[in-house]
Amino acid sequence: MISKNIAILGGGNLGSSIAKGLVKSGLMTPEQITITNLELELIQHLKDEDGFNITTDNVSAIEGAEIVIVAVKPTAAMALLNQVKEVLTSGNHVLISVISGVKIHDLEEVLGNMPIIRVMPNTAIAIQESMTALSFNEKGLEYKNEVVNIFDQLGSTMVIPEAQMPAATVLASCGIAFALRFLRAASQGGIEIGFSSKLSQEIAAQIMKGASKLIIENNSHPEPEIDKVTTPLGVTIKSLNKMEYEGFSSSLISGVVAGYNKILETES
Incomplete structure (x- = not known):
């Protein structure tokens, strides 16, 4: 366990997933985590069901914490940071940003010279299965081992240059949606060939789990794993070739690249 308190500014899907993952990992207790939201009723369940501290007051949350995670939407980020910058101090706080499209340089312009880590997890962080990318500014590097250790408890981590963060956002964060869309499509196909919706989804989820492992x-x-199940004149190769003819791989690649280009537009 770690002894520090954490403030999570923004109790949406990602912020609450991080909080739940930290507790599920055994790294922290709910009492060590304060989650904020402008509308308290939207995060009331996090207190009632999970035992987290909740508040609408970002300043008080920061004052009671050593690590501050900012998990708000990009459109709300700068207004929030300007609101709390006076209480965020280099000697007392480490800032972890999970704001998509907001660069470390942008954060430094508002907050000054303090430890800043830009992090891009995905929502599987709630079950300790995230793929999380991390980039550090110079002061943030002093906390590299500590921060990487935190996110290692919540899945797998990779420390990358910030220039690769747009690519990590698409593949590692948005990629959860891509994988789930495959699962849904496979499940729907299973229904068409005779399985119930429930059983078809269970099969599709397990094959994704098995393939990943x-x-x-x-x-x-x-490819070598695919070769093991594609026999000459067999069912698997017939199915795969039909999928490729319909654009399976090319559409997925195009989607990844489209998302990447969208992020580059946002950051430019």
Whole structure:
């Protein structure tokens, strides 16, 4: 466990997922975490069901914490940071930003020279299965081991140059949606060939889990694993070739690139 308190400014899906993941990992207790939102009723369940501290007061949340995680929408970020910049101090706080599209330089312009870490997790952080990318400013590097250790408890981490953060956002964060869309499509196909909706979804979810473990645990590449189940004149290759003919791989690649270009537009 860590002894520091954390303030999470923004109790939306990502902010609450981080909080739940920290507790589920055993790294922190709910009492160490304060979550804020402008509308208290929207996060009341986080107190009633999970035991977190909640408040609408960002300043008081920061004053009671050593680590501050900003998890608001990009459109609300600068107004929030300007509101709290007087209480965010280099000697007392480490700032972790999960704001998509907001660069470390942008944060430094508002907050000055303080430890800043830009982090891009995904919502699987709530079950300790996130793929989280991290970039540090110079002062933030002093806390590199501590911060990486925190997010290592919540899945897998990769420390990258900030220039790669747009790519990490699309593949590691948005990628959850891409994978779930595949799961939904596979499940719908299962319904069409005779399974119930519930059973079809269970099958699709388990095959995704199994496929991922084959790659991660065997340190393998998809193609050799695909070759193991594609026999000559077989069902698998017939299905795969039909999917490729309909644009399966090319549409997914195009979608990843489109998302990447959208982020570059936002950040430019």
